[in-house]
Amino acid sequence: MHLVLRLDVGGRPMAWETWEEAAAHYVRGNVAWTLGDPFFTAHGGICRRSGILSQLDIHPVIAVRGRHQGKIRPPALSNQTLFHRDHHLCMYCGKHFPIRELTRDHIIPISRKGRDIWTNVVTACRLSLPSGLRVSRVNLPMRKFTKYFSTSELVRYTTSHYWFAF
Template sequence: MEARILRLNMAGQPIEWISWKETTCLYARGLIGWTLGGEVKKARGGYSRLTGLRTVISLPAIIACEGEKLAPMRLNPPLTNPALFARDNYQCMYCGKTFPYDALSRDHVHPSSRGGKDRWENVVAACKRCNQHKGDSLLEETHLELLALPYRPNPAEYLALINSERIRGDQMAYLKPQFSRYTPPGKICA
């Protein structure tokens, strides 16, 4: 898998993951203000007619970009099943068992059929069996109990969740201090 580069705004707030090609373009446009972390890749360009030397750019793991258009921080990360299941550690929040991605479903703690919203604070990963058993019932109408309360990840947590397979140690070291103090231990890769 191709390593991703963590893009920050100039204040150091995490924005998104970008490819080495996108990073090279930002370098060429002079939009990178500062960098951190080890080298992810060397981008090689063409040869100079004058010197015969090849252009080489060392791409770091973390970049901070200048410019208003490149700096918006996503305060409310989008709710997707891959991010939700990663937040809940691929564990059913009712029976406690761990499942592969395909065996999980999104459960609305307060059912949408009864006015519950499709938002981070109202959804949990549930195995299909538990989700079907709960149906459109409220928790107090069943024998089921939540193992952990649902929460909305902050921007740093969200970026760790959606890239957990490919995140580098230096990138995690940058993001981890920004995790919420309410994030349950072990919910986001260490």
């Protein structure tokens, strides 16, 4: 585990943070200064426009502007961001669909104690079935595998107009 020492701008130690939490400070522009050579490089996706791989060098000590907001949490899960993450592809059949034909599917169903979190949901197409008939996809193999956003990518996705291309 790569830990980063977070300082306030005056140089007082505030907390040890994971590299993901430190990356969120970099992306938000809250890092005032750093100490030491970068010890970890976080890699994102390839930008569609420029074709350049996004990467972020993480320093072992960072000074952060502003008040400490507590632990940075991933944004709330919504169908719109889920479908964007999965490129509007059904993870079971691998085909592209418009939003109105997509739905959120839980890998481990909520009825089996699955949670409604980013790592347990995928985009799926709505099956054309008679009303009232429900098909469980629990044992269906996924044809496409989604790339889960890391915390730093989720923060960047939801706080700026720059979107990662996966």
